[in-house]
Amino acid sequence: MRARLLSSCVTALTLSLSVSLSAQMSPKPVPQDTVIKGGTILTVTHGTIQNGSIYIHDGKIAEVGQAVHAPANAIIIDATGKYVMPGIVDAHSHSALDGDVNEATSPVTPQMMMRDAFDYTDKAIYHSLAGGVTTSLLLHGSANMIGGEAVVIKHKFGLDRDDLLFPNAPRSIKFASGENPKRVYGGRNQLPSTRMGNFAVQRAALQEAKEYMRDWDAYDAKVKAGDKTAKAPKRDLKLDELADVLRGKVMVQIHCYRADELLNEIAIAKEFGYNLRALHHGLEVYKVAQKVADAHVGLATFADWWGFKTEAWDAIPWNAVMSMRKGVIVAIKSDSNDFARRLNQEAAKTIRYGGATEDEALRMITLNPAWIIGVDDRVGSIDVGKDADIAIWNGHPLSIYGRVEKVLIDGSVFFDVNSGKYGLPFWKDGPMTGRDGFGNDDSDGEVDY
């Protein structure tokens, strides 16, 4: 709690600083009344509307249907012959971090805040925006059992740093298990070097946090009871964060592959009582899908990646659909600056492998990842009241021939294929600055996935 208070003070401070530092970035746009008119609207939640319209007011979707009631002066975006879908949501990204994904100097580093490394000028944000992505969860790598707190961004490329942060997004922390931690630390002859070691490290950290939380709770109770002699326990950023996990204030996103391992993770979450939101990768979920569904844990997975390491040897491209049919909430995620640019094609593969419907395939890159991030009440479908995060395509987004033409975020156009050299209304033409989107390829790639 105190950590949160402190950090919001810090955020406020950086905010006021950054205003003066970032004159070259565009100011935050004021969303105009806008109507997207005449397109085929893929709502994701309530089917397809032919020749439909969307009225956007104050950056939100105000009306959706065959006809809408917009003021006469609203900006009209003609989408005749186009396909309109909610902005794509990527539940597993390492973009825009310049390779700062693993503080691999200790297997437990929950105090690592992704927002401290996030680079809002990184071209990877632009490249995936041009592929229809509007929201991403930037996660730590998997070198550590407990990596740190993630950050949720909107791809408002060209605006200032804090304008890209998804306002009031729920907090997520990255946990990991399996080959990566044991390889990284085992390679140094340290704990953990086995899966036994992995889980021992994870349990020890959680137990320590439990006791820390108990000490603080006891202290708070004393203070509340008016005990003036009560002595505050020593603050520890590491344990502050983990205590928030145990209090259910931070969702856990766990990197794991094998069926046995993910069942262990589900059991440990139950044992310590924290909110295990989703299994990331989870390439063997199809083997135990009913158990995962019963535990109400989601899955963010690859469409067809396999064989890159031993724990990915049993990966099959039917994983997503087989798991979905058992009731698991499944997202197709990128885990890569490359795939983040074409998640629509990855989702299309679920139609071929397992027979997902078009709506189900689209849900895997919109509403389902939004649920995993905890923002499904605000993005991920074309519904009244949601943020106007919308991608307009020249063809069906699940077709290989579909191309993004415009992307709106909070009702403003952030990508327009016809806007200047780069298609970026908020980025001035001329030489680009900032990092070039290679971030996670430069780092120790093998501990990203």
Added chain:
Amino acid sequence: MKNFIVRTLVAISLSALMFAQAPAAKQSKTFAKPPAMSPAPPPQLGPVALRGGKLLTISHGVIENGVVVLENGKIAAVGGAGTAIPKNARVIDCTGMTIYPGLIDSSTQLGLTEISAVDMTNDLVETSDEIMPHMHVSDAFHAESELIPVTRMNGITNAVVVPASRDTLPGQMAFIKLDGRDKDDMLLIRDISMPLNFTGRQRRNESFNTSRYPSTRMGMAAQLRQAFIDAQDYAQKWDDYNKKGADNSKDKKDAGSPPKRDFRLEALIPYLQGKKPVVLTASEPSDIKTAMRLAKEFNLKVILGGIAHAQMMVDEIAASHLPVIVGSIYDIPDTNERYDIEYSWPAELVKHGVKIAFASYDSHNVRNLPYAAGYAVAYGLPYEEAMKALTINPAEIWGVSDQLGSLDVGKTANVVVANGDPLDPRTDVKRVFIAGRDIPMVSRQTELRDEYSK
């Protein structure tokens, strides 16, 4: 485990034995031999007729409601609904299906890796030196790799196997088919070509303390030039020796003892003689130009590969009339490049008259090759050109267009039946024929799927 080690040892000693037995004198003659296809595999069991599908012939347009007859591993007939079907043929109804020739991937690591992160399953490249033309992927090719059934089930029937790009000259490539009883069946053309890599990744400059020669592009170029000069000298020595022996056949003693054999230099000779092409692989214009200058110096026959960031020299590439292997479509653009510069690169090359062939530059994901072509179509490449770049163009580039790359009578019966557009990821491939064999649509992955669907 023990078994594995024993098998490995046996394999090592076997291959050592094979080298020891190679007759030295005969070898020099084989320089002149053109690459030959391996003997044909056993013929298919009886003729098969695919009836009612939409045929993408590649060579002569689209035939709706067509017929393809496969017999003895070859295409025996291609035509419209009225095409004669042999009485004894097994007729397969292909109504609603799209039928096209097997796809060819011009750069893969199939058979050289099983699990990427497990070193013992990788035979990708020998990094102890940068000039390794005497490495042959055919020696490492693992015919029983689980990756092969996974790949061919998506309609990829042939591939070029290429060593990884860490060395300037990493070794000899092989042209394979993705079916066969053993490696002899599958390795259609051994040593078909070799990569000449010049991307900068071949520098040995990991850190200032551990770097060794060549740690710069200057070093790479000097080392490469020296290797080709050494090979020229070596070839000359053998020529002189052979000539002396021939001039004075009565007294062979005059010829002296034969020069010491050097497999490394010997492997470069077919390239110096222009009998085989190198795949000159570079990314940036400056690297392409340096490597091209070297290739010209030694009269090397060149196929271009990579060239992801060479848009500014597209006219020069077109003027060279060299074919290009395109695998760059998913490369990340450079800092000042537009997001779609790589997506539209195949279209740009074709617009300038360049012959292109697609390659995945991959191992486990080779099956996704057609989607790169499809995405290039989204960014301006004509559909027919995309299909050609997966079939007849690579067949021509690799010198096998008399046998592969189109639905034409007399060609090898590599034929794919799918329920839609081959370039779209929603399409399901239903049947694959390789040399007429009806490939079982089974892989390790389908077995796992079926087991856990019970």
